[in-house]
Amino acid sequence: MMSEVASSFRILMVSPEVVPFAKTGGLADVVGSLPAALRELGCDVAVAMPLYRGVAAENLAGERIIEDLPVSLGSQVIPAEIWQGTLGGGIPVFFIRRDEFFDRTYLYGTPRGDYFDNAQRFAYFCQAVMALCPALSYRLHVVHCHDWQSGLVPAYLRLMHGGDPFWSETASMFTIHNIAYQGQFAAELFPVTGLPGNFFAVGGMEFWGGINYMKAGIVCADVITTVSPRYSEEIRIPPAGRGLEGVLQTHGHKLHGIINGADYGEWNPETDPLIAARYSAKNLAGKKRCKRDLLTTVGLPAGLMDRPLLGMVSRLADQKGLDLVAALAERLVAEDLGLVILGTGEEKYHLLFSELARRHAENVAVRLGFDNELAHKIEAGADIFLMPSQFEPCGLNQIYSLRYGTVPIVHATGGLYDTVKPFDPNRGEGVGFSFTRYEPEALWEALEAAIGMFHRPSLWQQIMRNGMAMDFSWENSARLYLALYEKAVAARRRPPAR
Ligand code: ADP
Ligand code: GLC
Numbered sequence: 001m002m003s004e005v006a007s008s009f010r011i012l013m014v015s016p017e018v019v020p021f022a023k024t025g026g027l028a029d030v031v032g033s034l035p036a037a038l039r040e041l042g043c044d045v046a047v048a049m050p051l052y053r054g055v056a057a058e059n060l061a062g063e064r065i066i067e068d069l070p071v072s073l074g075s076q077v078i079p080a081e082i083w084q085g086t087l088g089g090g091i092p093v094f095f096i097r098r099d100e101f102f103d104r105t106y107l108y109g110t111p112r113g114d115y116f117d118n119a120q121r122f123a124y125f126c127q128a129v130m131a132l133c134p135a136l137s138y139r140l141h142v143v144h145c146h147d148w149q150s151g152l153v154p155a156y157l158r159l160m161h162g163g164d165p166f167w168s169e170t171a172s173m174f175t176i177h178n179i180a181y182q183g184q185f186a187a188e189l190f191p192v193t194g195l196p197g198n199f200f201a202v203g204g205m206e207f208w209g210g211i212n213y214m215k216a217g218i219v220c221a222d223v224i225t226t227v228s229p230r231y232s233e234e235i236r237i238p239p240a241g242r243g244l245e246g247v248l249q250t251h252g253h254k255l256h257g258i259i260n261g262a263d264y265g266e267w268n269p270e271t272d273p274l275i276a277a278r279y280s281a282k283n284l285a286g287k288k289r290c291k292r293d294l295l296t297t298v299g300l301p302a303g304l305m306d307r308p309l310l311g312m313v314s315r316l317a318d319q320k321g322l323d324l325v326a327a328l329a330e331r332l333v334a335e336d337l338g339l340v341i342l343g344t345g346e347e348k349y350h351l352l353f354s355e356l357a358r359r360h361a362e363n364v365a366v367r368l369g370f371d372n373e374l375a376h377k378i379e380a381g382a383d384i385f386l387m388p389s390q391f392e393p394c395g396l397n398q399i400y401s402l403r404y405g406t407v408p409i410v411h412a413t414g415g416l417y418d419t420v421k422p423f424d425p426n427r428g429e430g431v432g433f434s435f436t437r438y439e440p441e442a443l444w445e446a447l448e449a450a451i452g453m454f455h456r457p458s459l460w461q462q463i464m465r466n467g468m469a470m471d472f473s474w475e476n477s478a479r480l481y482l483a484l485y486e487k488a489v490a491a492r493r494r495p496p497a498r
Helices: 026-040 053-057 118-135 152-160 187-193 213-220 229-234 245-250 285-298 302-306 322-334 347-359 372-381 397-403 414-419 440-454 457-468 474-493
Strands: 010-014 044-050 063-069 080-087 091-097 142-146 171-176 210-212 223-226 255-257 309-316 338-345 364-368 384-387 407-411 433-435
Touching: 010 026, 010 118, 026 044, 026 080, 026 091, 026 142, 026 474, 044 118, 063 118, 080 118, 091 118, 118 152, 118 187, 142 152, 142 474, 152 171, 152 213, 171 213, 171 474, 187 210, 210 213, 213 245, 223 229, 223 474, 229 255, 229 414, 285 302, 285 309, 285 338, 285 372, 309 322, 309 347, 309 372, 322 347, 322 440, 338 347, 338 372, 347 364, 372 397, 384 397, 397 407, 397 414, 397 457, 407 414, 407 440, 407 457, 433 440, 440 457
Parallel strands: 010 044, 010 142, 044 091, 142 171, 171 223, 223 255, 309 338, 309 384, 338 364, 384 407, 407 433
Antiparallel strands: 063 080, 080 091
């Protein structure tokens, strides 16, 4: 039974990206679907994010509700507009509009590198959130911040609004979606944050002589979470902690791991309107049509219908294990199989994979760009989903693959370890293939095992069905968040120890 207090919680999610408004990766999927799951549990949830160019261009920002909100940035006050739209049938979304910061082609930077003023852009975003709530008389039980771009909010709350009656009941949660991106900037930019001088310290947001927005969030939040139990252990030690392991050990009592859910409203082969045919574990016939359609869509020969077709949908970043794929590319192609890669990101991978597709047009198709429809077609049409990430906080694509009967091959790390149990042919249990040493040879062994099994149809269908039966719906994870909100709020209400 939900307690009285929990069922009336008011929560604001603060995130730099949210589906369907702006997305570079899984964070957007999470903040796009967790609010509805929390609402199902009785919470009152809203979301705050920047108003990027794409949001305005697609007319998704709703209506302007504040014309001129004074927002501090360092010693300046720069007004913001606030727009209000909705997410998934009724969840309010507050958009912070300041075109000089957010009216740009990309969210954080171009394929060549980060925007030069990200410290200013996201300090401004966080300050705008702090200004927005009182302006709307929107009192919160929990402000739930996601990734470094919102890391200053817990710091503002604790260090600058500690005695403010408006915020007296508000606890903060900070969720680490990826510790590889910390928001590190030069010390000279510390004044941009407007935080008190003594916070530039080892116990504050100082980091190797510079400043670190994620560290600010970790240090100041009442509760810290990350997106899988395994990753919550990994980041306490090097190298996964990326230099923040000591800080996470100090604040370890606040750190919890909650696995992401999947939005099966969007990612479900039984209902997906973006794929060529619908199918289910009971009737897999449609999956063949999806494979044929995928081959046609990306221009690969129909002769690959009875060969294993490998799919990848990925940010093209070092994290994703692309160096292993590159090292094995020639051997892979010699195996007489198909490979479809959809991704966008670092220029070096754009070059590498387009060159591979050029040399092996009969087997390899590469699409460089962001294409949601093709992502769905790959999930449905491929036989095997390749996700050899060097590290993976949670990973959503392998979770989607499982539901689509597309057998994942993963590096056993973080959320991949937690979600993909290797198949054991003797017991008929398990849902995919994995390897532990991060080396091309280890991936190769997993690939060979998978390809061998692909040619044993009854076992292969068993693996597919095992995966399709797994359930990562949001409800379970939302309950775990709710339990932590309760804990954070209770801690907030307890009078401080003398
Ligand atoms: P990460 O957040 O690290 O990129 P996840 O697996 O958690 O990894 O989430 C990735 C999400 O982004 C998935 O929803 C995936 O389908 C989507 N995605 C990634 N790259 C592309 C792309 N090029 N086109 C379309 N969707 C993509
Ligand atoms: C990050 C991680 C990914 C995770 C996603 C959503 O982008 O890289 O593993 O699934 O956030 O939490």
